Amino acid sequence: MTDAVFNLTAGEVRLDGRLVLRGVDLTIWPGEVLAVLGPNGSGKSTLIRALLGLIPLSGGRTEIYGQPPARFRDWRRIGYVPQRLTVGGGVPATVREIVSSGRVARQSRLRPPSRADRDAVDRALAAVDLSERGRHSVHQLSGGQQQRVLIARALAGEPDTFVLDEPTAGVDAASQAALAAALRGLVHRDRTVVLVAHELGPLEPLITRCIVLNDGRITHTGAPPRPVGEHALPGHDHVHPHGPADSAGPLATWEPGP
Amino acid sequence: MSMLSFDFMRRALLAAMLMGVAAPAVGTFIVQRRLALMGDGIGHIALTGVALGLLTSTSPVLTAVIVSVIGAIAIEVLRGRGRTGADVALALLFYGGIAGGVLLTNIAPGGSTSNLLSYLFGSISSVSRQDLYVVVGLAVAVVAVITLFGRELFLLCQDEEVARASGLPVRFLSMLLAVTAALTVVVAMRVVGLLLVSALMVVPVAAAQQLTRGFKSTVLVAMVFGVLSGVGGLYAGYQRDLSPGPAIVVIALILFVVAVAARWLTRGGLPGRRPRPRASHGHERARDQRHAVPAPVDSDAEVTS
Numbered sequence: 001m002t003d004a005v006f007n008l009t010a011g012e013v014r015l016d017g018r019l020v021l022r023g024v025d026l027t028i029w030p031g032e033v034l035a036v037l038g039p040n041g042s043g044k045s046t047l048i049r050a051l052l053g054l055i056p057l058s059g060g061r062t063e064i065y066g067q068p069p070a071r072f073r074d075w076r077r078i079g080y081v082p083q084r085l086t087v088g089g090g091v092p093a094t095v096r097e098i099v100s101s102g103r104v105a106r107q108s109r110l111r112p113p114s115r116a117d118r119d120a121v122d123r124a125l126a127a128v129d130l131s132e133r134g135r136h137s138v139h140q141l142s143g144g145q146q147q148r149v150l151i152a153r154a155l156a157g158e159p160d161t162f163v164l165d166e167p168t169a170g171v172d173a174a175s176q177a178a179l180a181a182a183l184r185g186l187v188h189r190d191r192t193v194v195l196v197a198h199e200l201g202p203l204e205p206l207i208t209r210c211i212v213l214n215d216g217r218i219t220h221t222g223a224p225p226r227p228v229g230e231h232a233l234p235g236h237d238h239v240h241p242h243g244p245a246d247s248a249g250p251l252a253t254w255e256p257g258p
Numbered sequence: 259m260s261m262l263s264f265d266f267m268r269r270a271l272l273a274a275m276l277m278g279v280a281a282p283a284v285g286t287f288i289v290q291r292r293l294a295l296m297g298d299g300i301g302h303i304a305l306t307g308v309a310l311g312l313l314t315s316t317s318p319v320l321t322a323v324i325v326s327v328i329g330a331i332a333i334e335v336l337r338g339r340g341r342t343g344a345d346v347a348l349a350l351l352f353y354g355g356i357a358g359g360v361l362l363t364n365i366a367p368g369g370s371t372s373n374l375l376s377y378l379f380g381s382i383s384s385v386s387r388q389d390l391y392v393v394v395g396l397a398v399a400v401v402a403v404i405t406l407f408g409r410e411l412f413l414l415c416q417d418e419e420v421a422r423a424s425g426l427p428v429r430f431l432s433m434l435l436a437v438t439a440a441l442t443v444v445v446a447m448r449v450v451g452l453l454l455v456s457a458l459m460v461v462p463v464a465a466a467q468q469l470t471r472g473f474k475s476t477v478l479v480a481m482v483f484g485v486l487s488g489v490g491g492l493y494a495g496y497q498r499d500l501s502p503g504p505a506i507v508v509i510a511l512i513l514f515v516v517a518v519a520a521r522w523l524t525r526g527g528l529p530g531r532r533p534r535p536r537a538s539h540g541h542e543r544a545r546d547q548r549h550a551v552p553a554p555v556d557s558d559a560e561v562t563s
Contacts, residue, residue: 049419052423054419054422054423073425074425075423075424075425076424076425078310078424079424080419080420080424082417082419082420086416086417088290088292088415088416089288089292089294089415090289090467091286091290091415091463091473092470092473092476093412093416093469093472093473093475094471094472094473096472097472097473097474100417101409101412101413102424104409104410104413104424105424105425109406109407110406111408123313135472137472151404163423242558243473
């Protein structure tokens with residue numbers, strides 16, 4: 001079991017007294033591209049935050065590369081992309097500053113950023129098609145562009161495993177395309193990807209396994225569920241949880257941006 | 259300048275410049291972390307430290323350092339315990355700090371609360387040589403922390419969870435930032451007084467962020483504003499026989515108003531500055547809306563979604 005990326009056994013999470021995860025078993029292997037689907041409030045974000053040890057389990061146990069999160073040290077292997085850019089106190093930050101901070105696990109305190117650091121940041125910006133925007137303030141970008149900045153921050157750290165919380169939520173078509181391209185690059189390099197999504201859109205062909213959460217339990221495991229009728233329309237965010245497991249079809253059609 | 263012919267004015271000028279550099283540097287991180295009023299809280303607690311110094315006839319600046327560092331750690335521990343009850347616990351610390359300070363001063367031999375006034379409102383012209391050594395040491399420590407840990411603190415202040423998932427020692431860094439803020443409070447205490455300490459950590463930052471696009475540039479511009487306010491306030495105080503502390507804060511506020519006006523006049527006109535996204539990206543926004551899922555209302559909703 002030690003070579004699993006994440007290994008959650010009978011995971012239970014209680015938030016404000018409410019049971020949000022009710023005994024989830026989930027093992028994620030290297031090279032998998034796992035989509036976590038499910039309706040709002042089903043515990044998707046809670047699940048991945050529990051996998052990363054960001055919220056404590058109230059029952060069960062979890063391991064990252066064979067170690068409990070509290071004892072795990074090799075965090076440079078993990079790249080976490082949160083749901084959105086936090087505004088905080090509103091102090092401006094440039095796109096490049098945010099993306100460069102993804103290198104922090106690889107840098108020493110005493111040394112200024114190296115050539116390798118700068119190159120990794122350049123590559124990350126290029127991967128999400130934001131090379132021209134490095135000197136812009138992130139707070140002046142659109143929601144989709146901000147999402148790409150967060151992904152670039154994780155890319156800059158060159159981790160083995162990416163954990164993305166709703167990278168497609170509220171993202172414009174151009175950003176969806178940039179995101180899909182970036183993920184395709186990761187899959188080609190055999191990276192492990194765990195992503196939470198409402199709709200898979202252009203990401204769908206990349207997914208190797210889907211789980212569907214409902215009310216804190218896994219109710220479906222297998223190929224991406226096939227959309228039915230109007231559920232297949234772009235912009236429709238309801239995920240049909242009981243599609244036949246063997247029929248992987250496009251969840252949503254996707255039109256390239258202008 | 260004739261004011262530099264006085265020994266005490268030279269010391270005052272150095273203290274004001276050190277504060278002008280240190281306070282906004284820490285302040286930028288504190289503001290981004292939404293702890294703008296933390297400096298005020300530490301300032302209240304530091305008053306008890308000052309009183310302890312008066313009571314034991316040791317340097318009030320040194321005892322203020324010790325007590326405010328302990329107070330800052332206590333604030334961080336309480337904050338880490340979660341929201342429930344933390345507000346009230348913080349309030350207890352703050353008022354306890356003021357009340358304790360006044361009572362301890364009353365007990366001190368020959369002590370009267372008028373001794374405290376110079377700490378509450380600053381008394382830059384009475385900065386002794388010994389005070390100055392402490393202030394120089396603290397300012398160097400503050401700038402060293404910001405230089406060494408700046409990258410990590412930046413990520414911490416951007417997103418604590420990402421910082422944790424990057425393997426950063428989040429608890430240590432939070433403590434480090436709080437302790438650095440406490441040291442800054444003591445640096446600024448002699449210059450602007452405990453009641454106005456927070457102003458120099460917040461106002462120059464608020465002014466700078468009107469004009470900048472990046473975090474580092476905000477820190478640097480805020481430091482320039484901090485030094486301008488410190489030197490300008492001291493000079494105005496000397497010329498017009500005003501209290502330098504409030505004069506420094508008023509100059510910082512004037513700089514803020516000027517920065518807001520400058521931004522307003524040049525909105526969209528700065529090189530490389532993009533106009534507001536809503537105006538130029540209406541098309542993209544419309545697409546965003548179409549693909550949008552209902553946005554979580556608050557952080558709790560994000561947790562459970």
